[in-house]
Amino acid sequence: MKNFLKIKNLSISVDDKCIIKDLNLNINKGEVHALMGPNGCGKSTLSNVLAGKEGYDITNGKISFSGENLLKFSPNERANKGIFLAFQYPVEIPGVTNINFIKTALESNRQYNGLDPLKPGDFLKLIKEKAELLGISDEYLKRQLNVGFSGGEKKRNEALQLMMLEPSLAILDETDSGLDVDAFKIVADAVNSTRGKKNSMLIITHYQRLLERIQPDIVHVFINGSIIESGGPELAEEIDKNGYERFNNA
Amino acid sequence: MAMKDSTMPNFLNIKNFDKSFDDLSSLSQLREEAFLNLKDIGIPSKKFERWKYNDLKNDIRNIEFSLCKTSIKIKKNKLDKFEINEIDYFKKNKNHYLQPLKYLKDEGVVNLNLSYSNLFKVLTIKKDLKKPIIVDIKSEGHGMSFPRILINIYNNVNAEIQFLNRGGLGFINQITEINIGKNSSVKISRLNESSSIHSETFFSNLGRNSEINLKNLSIPKNKSRFQVFNSFIDEYSSAQFKSVSIPYENSKDDFLVHNNHLSSNCKSDVGMRSILGKETESSFQALIDVENKIKNSRADQDCRAILLDEKASMNAKPEMKIYNNDVICKHGTTIGSLNQDHIFYLNSRGLNKFEAEKILLQGIISEYISEDSPLINFLPEKYK
Known part of the structure; x- marks a missing residue:
């Protein structure tokens, strides 16, 4: 689908x-876009607004998703329509077990889309399969949601949710931050495994290293709330070599 | 002699009231002693007692001064053997009748119960229990009732007890007292879902190396106060009190917990979780009391209240009275609405506002009431 987002x-x-100033961005179904920019350029603001977080004043412009006005939908409706935000800093929620939370989320999503809930046995089988790919143990699934998790564990957990919910648009907000070398590979490969013709991704990152494992179709350079240049993966390589100086001066 | 509190004209002279309890006449002298204390202290009110946020005097002002029908049923496993006594226990052990006053001299609500006690159960547990004892306290109709429960747990005994407080439309003033022998431990689950105005004073007296673990679920449909006094009589004893309070609309739920560290090397841990909806009110007063010569104490207090409505209110008053430096203490209180970042995170995974709030509140409740707790069956449907 053209202009999916x-x-x-x-x-x-x-x-x-x-x-964010006068931003234009089109993502077609099946495409992977990368948004690269220095600290404080508005990347997380954009991801929060796409997910529907309150506290942002949209002074101009439109966002459509799958042909519908995205801005009229609540955050949970957006999620159930297929938007998934992998948070830069996932919150810790005491008392809520990881597995119960993911089950509830999956049931909400399936119910919204007119599907029957998965049978308990099928759910358990599915989550164990996905968790194994991410090196997540059963014990870890029973723990309270992100409570006491290391930075890397939180990012793995975000990847697990991504794999379970199978969104049509995944927004990865600095998913590579806080990961050691081994965890980085595991998470990147897990995210890559969700890639397909029916879904799209918007990868928000400072660095090229994630884009080496999840090859984007288009790279955008995002400075001071605007996309000032778009190109292929070579743009990410240039930023990795020379930084953002050329673009700051543009 | 006129009562100090002249606002309670419907409280009769103890002798007149006593006529209705022929069985209790042999305890008249003791009851009269308590009644004289009550006259001196007055009916519980903010002015005269340690409660700062609720005034029981006003709550019970218009309750009819007659007895309502109340029962205490003990349900037990056939294989478990323990003694059950009633009024006869206090007739034979008169020195136990006023025992609560040994620890509390200025509690009008305790004197009120000791004056008018009309229902007694005394459990004496000498051996480990295989299954929990269930103490089911029910009242019916208007009027007042003053039940008293005493539990004596011998040395080297492990026991589990469930208290169910239910029913009623009047005023219930209950005393529950537990004496725990050395090397013994007792787990208690308490439910309060009374429709009456409910006041309960709970004492535990802990022997050497003994332990009490009290989990409470309070879902009152009227006004409720629960006051807990743990006295560490000997060393290496510990007391844990963890409570979840979810009052019904227009209800009030008040707590006072006093951990009295009378011996060295003891631990106390108090936690409160309140979920306050429309027109509900709660208070939590907790005192850690460590005397001068008492060493190596550990005492924690923690209170968290979630206000779900702009007309819900919570008062928390953590207090410490510590006269020895060899103490580790921790206390914290948070009162507020649900964390909006948490709600957004859950929304971003597809949970709507209702589902997100439900899962967050379930999470808060499950900190104290786990899936294997008998109290989980009594949670309001929307939190199960």
């Missing part, structure tokens, strides 16, 4: 300060 002339402010 279409952002047109989007401007966003927080406390009267303009964070």
